[in-house]
Amino acid sequence: MNKTAIRTLQQYLAESGDYTGAIDGLRGPKTRAAVDAAMKRHVDKLPSGSDAWSERRLAVACLQLACHEKRIEVGAIDGLWGPQTDYAHEVLDTLLETGKKPPLWRDQQPLDANPNGWCHEAELEQTLGSPSRKPPLVVVPCPWPLALAWDPSTRPSGIGCHEQVAESLSRVLERVHDHYGNERLRELGLHLYGGCYNKRRKRGGSSWSTHAWGVAIDWDPARNRLKWGRDRARLARPEYEDWWRFWEEEGWVSLGRHRNFDWMHVQAARL
Template identity: 70%
Template sequence: MNKTDVRTLQQYLRENGTYSGKLDGIRGPRTRAAVGATLEAHADTLPEDAGTWSDRRRTVVCLQLACRERKIEVGPLDGLWGPQTEYAADVLATIHRTGKPPVPWRDQTPLDVNPNGWPREAELRQVLGSPTRKPPMVVVPCPWKLALAWDLNTCPTGIGCHERVADSLARVLDRVYDHYGPERLMELGLHRYGGCYNKRRKRGGTAWSTHAWGIAIDWDPAHNKLKWGRDRAHLAGAEYDTWWQIWEEEGWVSLGRTRNFDWMHVQAAKP
């Protein structure tokens, strides 16, 4: 549960007349008091031991109540922050922001947009030069703490990538951080960084990998192996929907979402 989720809850509490403070995303005294008043009013719908829960768990169950009142499927009122509660909170935030629930984009094909003009893979040598020469590199700082997937004690502060994709990557990382927050990113394994620039050919193929130009990134490779499909790859789970949407809105391509293999991989090039 991050600041965005707390702000969503504060807006609900304000609309219900129990909160008059700022929408600052902080679980301060006013927010806790409003949560307490709301839970007391709904005591008959809560588990019997809800009064013994921690402040955080009581905050979560209050947000679950808010979602249920909007008829958003949120699961049991248990005060536990899982994928279903996180998704329901995102839906409620969208309703607050736009007045209507989000379009069920998961049922649609991946976004096919290219706002940054990424080249197609067949054009990479012509556009970006030879893959055997190291490209012009920029290190993009990462807002959350990374750890090398194969050595979790090594923590790079940024991602070295081709200068052409650096601004787009920075926007993606900032939006991901704002949405998930550091704790949730670690829970999801999105701190396990699998590398960007690597002068090599595609594994299992003869063509040069997009990694050779520094325009592809791997995430949590141990749980998203090359040949794994939706039935096994972690990054195919519903809790990563917003993660992929943010990348796709910048034109980056997930091989998992488009071809159902190599779910670790996302690239700034069209297949």
């Protein structure tokens, strides 16, 4: 069990009244005592021979019991950390943190709205002109304080984007701000601005980036790196569902949600 799993276990034990220590991810005497207390109440759910299990195996079994109690499919209560227990722990962690289980991401489909009639990537040069020339840019004020992701002491006042996407961007930003508020946006890292207009080719590709037309924006790039999938990218977490909904209702496209890489990136262009 890693520290994250131990913190989840401690939080569950605290809610059940067995643990009164710090939620610190350390399996110390108080955590061990709380596990023992919880396991004694559920001894009827344990297989024979469990009395000889190690402290670590008992802790894993206790976490499995917590998942079972919360109606999270976890498999056998055997104290062994396999793929099913690992996934069940992620579900339990989200449930304890947010009060609800994460959405079933395999069943999710990004919204396919396109109310602004954005063109496909392949049509950008025909529609907006050559990326070798600087596009007509407009600075859209951001209603919450931004910080440049690689230099947080720099505070952009807004986002410089192509004039054709400016009104849509403004609507998205207002809806995001109304929903989350400044404090929550900062907690989520959505104040970390990774840039919009950038005359360059796609990283790892030969075609022009949508950034070259000023119709794409990056957010919190350090925690949503180019090659990371939903197992690592912060913006793939359940707490960002509304964030993506606001973009998608305006027709903006998340590469992460469509292709499971480059979760930092959202663009006003169809794939």
